[in-house]
Structures are given as C-alpha cells and as structure tokens.
C-alpha cells in the first residue's frame with residue numbers, strides 16, 4: 029500500500045478539474061527524455077505539466093525543451109558556488125521544499141539518475157507527494173560505477189510510487205530490490221520516442237561534420253573517467269583515425285571542462301578530426317544518421333544508435349544497458365588506448381562484423397513510451413479521486 033491508494037476524495041488538489049504533475053528537468057538528457065512526457069501531459073484531458081528546471085545545465089536544457097515546444101514554468105536559481113554534489117543536493121532540496129509547498133502538485137515526475145533526481149524524489153517523499161520515476165531500474169550493481177548515478181537511481185527506486193522501466197531487465201532489477209509489481213511497468217525509454225520523432229524530419233548535416241566515407245561520432249563525459257581514463261580513450265580514437273586514412277572523427281564535447289579540455293588538447297589539429305562544442309538535439313540526430321559508428325560513454329547514445337543501425341563502442345568498463353550488447357549492436361571496450369583503437373580497426377577491417385552490428389534493433393522501446401507512462405499515471409492518480417474517474 030503506498031500513499032496514493034490511501035488518498036481520500038478531496039485530499040488531492042484539483043485545478044480546473046486537472047491534476048498538477050510537477051516535472052523536474054536538470055540536464056540535457058533529462059530534457060530530451062522528459063520532452064515527450066510533458067508534451068503528452070499537455071495533450072491530456074486530466075492533467076497539466078508544471079515544468080521546473082534545476083539550472084544544472086541551464087543553457088542546453090532550455091534549448092532541448094524548446095525543441096519539444098516546452099517552456100519551463102519555473103527556473104530554480106541555485107547560485108552554485110563550488111559545483112560540488114553536496115552543494116547541489118542541499119540547494120535543490122531546500123528549493124524543492126518551497127516549490128512543493130507553493131505549487132502543491134498531485135505528483136512529481138523525474139527521469140534518470142542525476143543528483144537532482146535523487147534529491148527531488150526525497151523532497152517529494154518527505155512531503156508525501158507521489159514521485160513517478162522515468163527510466164527506472166537501470167543498474168550496474170556497482171555503487172561507484174557510474175558515480176554518482178548508480179546511487180541516485182537506487183534512491184529513486186526506494187522513494188518512487190511508480191517506476192517506469194525501459195526494459196524487462198530493468199523491471200527485474202526493481203523487483204529484486206522489493207518494488208511491488210503493481211508499482212512498476214515496462215514502458216520503453218522515452219529517449220526512443222524523442223529520437224524517432226526527430227529522425228523522421230529531413231535534417232541537414234551538423235556544422236563541421238566531415239565529408240568523408242566513414243565518420244566516427246564520438247563523445248566522452250563520464251565523471252568516473254575524468255583524468256587518465258578519458259585521455260587514454262581519446263588517444264586510442266586518434267590512433268585509429270591516424271591508421272585508417274578514410275576515417276573522419278566528429279567529436280562532440282560536453283560542457284564539463286574535465287571532458288572538453290582533454291578532447292581539444294588530444295584531438296585538436298588533425299585534418300580529419302573536428303571537435304565541436306555541444307550541439308542541439310536535431311544536429312545530434314543528424315550526426316547519428318550520417319555517422320559510420322558511435323564511440324561514446326553516453327547512456328542515451330547507447331540507446332539511440334542501435335535504433336538507427338549504428339554500431340556502438342562503449343568507453344566504459346560496465347553498462348546498465350546490457351540489452352543492446354546482447355542484441356549484438358553494442359560492445360563495451362573500456363578506456364584503454366590500445367583496446368579502443370583495435371576495436372575501431374576491427375570494424376574497419378571486418379565488413380561481416382560491421383554488417384552484424386549495423387542491423388537496427390529496438391531493445392529500448394518502440395517510440396510509444398510517453399503514451400504508456402501518462403496512461404499508467406492516469407490510472408493510478410485518477411483512481412484515487414472517484415469524481416475524476418467517473419468522468
């Protein structure tokens with residue numbers, strides 16, 4: 029029994045007969061993956077989204093939300109001094125305490141595994157407001173890898189009233205942790221909703237995309253790889269480009285200086301390598317459609333590339349996305365220079381291997397995740413209010 033089913037008629041505030049769903053967005057991937065859910069809520073007849081951005085990656089987030097026609101209802105002003113996780117934790121929970129008191133939402137929704145998600149789930153729990161977790165149940169089983177995301181998503185797994193898992197493997201992780209079966213659902217990942225909606229349009233090549241027969245699309249930003257691991261991986265990518273003169277590299281940097289400084293230093297000054305700042309989502313999808321392979325430590329790109337039939341080499345030692353590995357579209361290679369370089373060369377020199385890894389697969393859903401999530405929320409939230417359920 030959770031707090032929702034204990035609600036009595038009249039205990040849930042209605043605004044113009046619609047429920048208020050407070051949607052939290054902190055980072056670019058959260059904006060991309062929450063966009064379809066916010067749009068679906070806007071189309072619904074029973075709820076309206078109240079969108080709050082946490083300011084964690086303010087500039088790229090507002091741009092990504094705009095791509096989905098979403099304007100935030102409120103922007104938290106966190107005034108961060110040192111950028112530490114504890115500072116972020118303290119500021120977000122204090123702000124969210126105030127926002128929940130003022131807005132009095134009927135539920136709080138967040139996606140993924142950032143510190144903002146863990147904090148907001150606790151803030152909602154403390155206020156006895158149902159927390160709905162999107163992209164629930166991803167686990168590596170190693171608390172420090174990825175860091176701090178594995179801890180964040182486990183906290184959300186404890187505090188959420190409803191858990192929307194992208195795959196059955198994620199759902200099984202939740203059940204093993206004791207989540208009640210009636211509180212979790214396999215929906216697919218809303219990132220595939222966003223990808224298929226965007227990829228359906230004719231998209232021009234991103235500025236600077238190399239005009240070469242085989243272009244590697246690469247990104248690297250994982251916190252646990254900062255320093256030597258990320259530098260080793262970048263050297264491995266550059267070595268492969270040097271070895272194969274028909275290869276180009278389009279490296280998309282991340283706003284964190286620990287990620288973009290080594291990229292510019294190690295990859296810069298090469299005639300077939302372009303290092304660009306972060307690009308908007310439509311440009312990223314355009315790059316995905318045009319690239320030869322993807323080399324990355326990104327979670328979202330591990331989900332998107334297989335749907336477009338692009339082989340992925342993962343610059344990590346573990347992944348919480350084993351489904352695409354099992355489907356043969358993704359290979360976890362780590363950050364060792366020689367391993368990265370040889371994995372790229374294998375794909376250059378073995379057309380049969382490349383063909384096997386290039387078959388489009390959809391282990392992360394069919395593009396209808398947002399519809400399933402909003403329908404499940406309605407069933408849960410409206411059930412608690414006979415007046416609405418009778419409508």
Ligand SMILES: CC(=O)N[C@@H]1[C@@H](OP(=O)(O)OP(=O)(O)OC[C@H]2O[C@@H](n3ccc(=O)[nH]c3=O)[C@H](O)[C@@H]2O)O[C@H](CO)[C@@H](O)[C@@H]1O
Pocket residue numbers: 055056057058060139140141142163174177219247249280281282305306307308309310312313325326327328329332
């Ligand atoms: C441990 C882990 O894996 N956690 C993940 C991490 O997200 P991530 O690793 O996917 O992060 P990125 O790679 O930065 O973003 C990816 C998205 O952004 C698009 N993109 C990228 C660069 C760019 O220049 N322009 C863009 O448009 C790209 O196509 C894609 O859709 O945190 C999220 C919660 O914050 C989690 O939910 C998610 O599991």
